[in-house]
Amino acid sequence: xxxxxxxxxxxxxxxxxWGFLKLAISGAGELILAQLKDFALASxxxxxxxxxTNAEKRNTAFREIKGYAxxxxxQAKDHxxxxxxxxSLAAFKARTK
Numbered sequence: 436x437x438x439x440x441x442x443x444x445x446x447x448x449x450x451x452x453w454g455f456l457k458l459a460i461s462g463a464g465e466l467i468l469a470q471l472k473d474f475a476l477a478s479x480x481x482x483x484x485x486x487x488t489n490a491e492k493r494n495t496a497f498r499e500i501k502g503y504a505x506x507x508x509x510q511a512k513d514h515x516x517x518x519x520x521x522x523s524l525a526a527f528k529a530r531t532k
């Protein structure tokens with residue numbers, strides 16, 4: 436019961452945070468987030484099941500997302516990729532609780 440309540444609250448916060456980001460980030464930044472968020476969530480989800488340390492998971496996710504962005508001609512700066520990793524991790528945790 437308590438976990439369901441916490442999950443609903445966390446999901447609401449994540450949705451609200453995505454909405455805030457849409458207002459705070461320029462149109463180009465919003466487009467980059469939209470283009471990378473599904474791939475980033477898949478990457479974070481896959482890495483969560485590995486035996487890597489958290490630092491290794493973060494570095495691997497960063498390299499994977501950066502490589503995907505480069506391959507798809509998406510010009511994502513490092514701080515945007517780090518933000519997407521954090522948001523993906525929060526979404527992953529919300530789904531698994």
